[in-house]
Amino acid sequence: MTELSPHLRQATPVLAVRGEGVHLYGEDGRRYLDFTAGIGVTSTGHCHPKIVAAAREQVGTLIHGQYTTVMHQPLQQLVAKLGEVLPAGLDSLFFTNSGSEAVEAALRLARQATGRPNVIVCHGGFHGRTVAAASMTTSGTRFRSGFSPLMSGVVVTPFPTAFRYGWDEETATRFALQELDYTLQTISSPDDTAAIIVEPVLGEGGYVPATRAFMDGLRERADRHGFLLILDEVQTGVGRTGRFWGHEHFGVTPDILVTAKGLASGFPLSGIAASEELMRKAWPGSQGGTYGANAVACAAAVATLDVVRDEKLVENAEAMGTRLRVGLEAAAATTPAIGDVRGMGLMLASEFVTEDGSPDPETAARVQRAAVDEGLLLLLCGAWNHVVRMIPALVIDETAVDEGLRAWTAAVEAGSR
Numbered sequence: 453m454t455e456l457s458p459h460l461r462q463a464t465p466v467l468a469v470r471g472e473g474v475h476l477y478g479e480d481g482r483r484y485l486d487f488t489a490g491i492g493v494t495s496t497g498h499c500h501p502k503i504v505a506a507a508r509e510q511v512g513t514l515i516h517g518q519y520t521t522v523m524h525q526p527l528q529q530l531v532a533k534l535g536e537v538l539p540a541g542l543d544s545l546f547f548t549n550s551g552s553e554a555v556e557a558a559l560r561l562a563r564q565a566t567g568r569p570n571v572i573v574c575h576g577g578f579h580g581r582t583v584a585a586a587s588m589t590t591s592g593t594r595f596r597s598g599f600s601p602l603m604s605g606v607v608v609t610p611f612p613t614a615f616r617y618g619w620d621e622e623t624a625t626r627f628a629l630q631e632l633d634y635t636l637q638t639i640s641s642p643d644d645t646a647a648i649i650v651e652p653v654l655g656e657g658g659y660v661p662a663t664r665a666f667m668d669g670l671r672e673r674a675d676r677h678g679f680l681l682i683l684d685e686v687q688t689g690v691g692r693t694g695r696f697w698g699h700e701h702f703g704v705t706p707d708i709l710v711t712a713k714g715l716a717s718g719f720p721l722s723g724i725a726a727s728e729e730l731m732r733k734a735w736p737g738s739q740g741g742t743y744g745a746n747a748v749a750c751a752a753a754v755a756t757l758d759v760v761r762d763e764k765l766v767e768n769a770e771a772m773g774t775r776l777r778v779g780l781e782a783a784a785a786t787t788p789a790i791g792d793v794r795g796m797g798l799m800l801a802s803e804f805v806t807e808d809g810s811p812d813p814e815t816a817a818r819v820q821r822a823a824v825d826e827g828l829l830l831l832l833c834g835a836w837n838h839v840v841r842m843i844p845a846l847v848i849d850e851t852a853v854d855e856g857l858r859a860w861t862a863a864v865e866a867g868s869r
Contacts, residue, residue, distance in 0.1 A: 463488070463831055464824050471498025474848050476829065485856050486829050487842045492655075492687045492799070495714030496759045497845040503717045506755035510748045519547070519745040526750035533757045534725070537696050539705045544731035547723040547745035551686035551712035552580025554722035555649070557739065558708045559584055561726065562647035562680045565733035570640040572632070572648040574611040576657030576835070579649065579684055588649060591657035592835050607640040611654060612666045615792045615803065621663050629669040642677035647708070649682040652698030658834040659794060659801035659841050667702035680707040680730075686722070687799070690714035691760055691846050694770030694797030701796060714846075717756045719749035765846040772848050773797040779857035780842075789815050789868040798848065801841040803834065804868075811836040819867030826859035 466484060470477040474497055476486045489495070496503055510526060517524035531545055548554055559571055571588065573579070578591040586596045587603035596602060609632045612624035619627070636642055648670055654660040674681040683706035688698030692714060695701055699709075707730060712722030720743075760766060777793065777800055784790035784802060789812060791805035804816040813836045820840055823830050833839045844856070 463820070464829050466824070466829065473497040473500075474845050474852050482827070484824075484827050484829050485844075485852060485859065487844045487856055488829050488831050489714075489843050489845045490718060491831065492692060492713045492843045494718045495690050495692070495846050496717045496756055496763075496765070497847040498718075500717060500755075500759060500847070502759050503752050503755045506751045507719070507748055510751035514747045516743070517747050518742060520740050524747045524750070526747050526754060527745045529754045530745075530750045530757075533754055537757070538709070538725050539697070539699075541705065541727050542709055542725040544728040545723055545725050546731070546739045547721065547750075548741050549720045549722060549743050549746075550580070551684075551710070551722050552582040552585040553741070553744075554686070554710045554712055554724050555579045555588065555684060556582060556584045558649070558682050558710050558724045559588070559647070560738055561708060561724065561731065561734050562682060564735050564738060565730055566646045566679060568644055568646040568679065570605045570607055570644045571646055572607045572609055572635065572640060574648075574650045574654075575608050576611045576613060576654045576660065577649070577651055577684070578654070578656035579686075589656075591654065591833075595656070607635060607645075609635045609648075611650070611657070611660065612663050613654075613658075613660050615660075615794070618809075622665070625663045625666045625669075628666055632669070632673065636673070636677065642679060645677065645679040647680040647682050648674065649684055651684045651686075652688045652702065653693060653796055653799055655687040656833050658803065658839045659799060661794065661796050662702060664702045667699065667704045671704045674707070682706060682708040682710065684710045686710055686712040687843075688796075690756070691766040691769050692797055692799050692843070694766065694773050696760075696766050698796065715756065716749050716753040717759075719746075719752040721746070721749040721753055760846070763847065768848070769797040769846045772844075772850070772853050773800065775850060775853050776800055776842065776844075776857065779853070780860070783857075783861050783864050787864050787868055790864070795841075798842070798844055798846060800843075801833065801839045803839045805838070811838040813838040815868050816840050819863050822866040823859060823863035825866075826862050828856055828859035828863065 579588045610628040612628040614624040689711045709725045792803040804812040
């Protein structure tokens with residue numbers, strides 16, 4: 453018999469047969485509140501009627517029009533729709549399939565455009581599992597170990613992770629920027645640095661938001677030294693943080709923006725956006741791919757952007773995120789095992805620690821498993837898998853938030869005894 457790889461272990465025991473909105477249904481008919489959203493992918497919920505209708509219609513007319521061979525209408529429509537929400541000046545797009553591929557496309561563009569070899573990444577960042585993307589990933593050794601040598605030219609600098617350092621945000625930010633300056637003076641000269649890439653909120657690294665001063669500092673140094681600022685919005689984009697793009701919280705604009713996950717409500721689609729001037733500096737033949745900008749995925753993405761706008765899902769993410777965070781903080785206030793609650797919008801997490809403040813992956817795992825018993829699906833993250841994250845679909849309402857909080861409170865009580 454053939455089987456899946458033994459390393460593809462599911463985070464929950466659920467065999468899902470149907471999804472609707474913020475709920476999944478198991479083969480036994482049990483309903484689960486899904487606070488994973490396919491790791492932040494099903495932004496408009498499971499099987500939103502408008503997404504389903506758009507995909508069905510496209511499947512019946514053109515499934516795949518390879519976009520360096522022929523052009524198709526869904527791609528043209530998607531480019532126009534994204535133009536309505538992208539930062540001013542980012543008016544040129546390249547599409548591919550996954551976040552990893554888009555990150556590598558951004559790196560390739562940065563190196564070709566600047567003629568410089570190095571890229572600076574932030575400690576705790578996650579950018580993917582392919583070789584170059586994994587080389588830029590520092591959120592956990594599980595993503596980068598066992599297939600060395602990795603790509604050269606990657607330099608790591610601190611992220612202002614205040615809770616881990618035991619500092620306030622101002623101190624952590626000052627330290628991170630000072631260390632970046634030291635890195636540019638001692639490891640990667642500005643003349644050798646093509647770009648710095650960062651997530652507005654660390655994803656696999658533990659749902660740690662950046663700070664405005666840190667992002668301002670990155671933008672200022674990129675401008676001063678002539679390297680590019682790449683923002684990895686694979687998880688934070690398309691409304692997840694209560695703004696359409698996560699970087700909008702910080703008032704900076706990237707040179708290259710990377711997007712994926714929630715862009716097409718579950719269909720594989722990713723891309724990068726840059727100015728036309730910058731995109732023209734890519735070398736001929738350096739951008740392409742067989743499946744990128746698949747017609748069905750593009751049709752789903754067009755419908756996704758319409759739903760996000762028409763149903764005011766960005767605003768809903770902010771409001772429901774506030775409601776969810778209040779409940780998480782209330783649970784943490786009576787649970788010594790929860791050391792920190794953090795995040796933005798509907799990208800929230802609780803970090804579990806021992807009595808001495810060390811990471812506590814055992815308790816986090818027990819709580820995550822107990823949540824399944826309560827009908828709530830959750831995921832872990834953080835370097836030790838000691839952080840429980842919540843990323844429900846942006847369509848979530850007050851009833852579902854409160855249902856999730858009741859289940860969370862029971863799971864925390866059961867798992868942290």
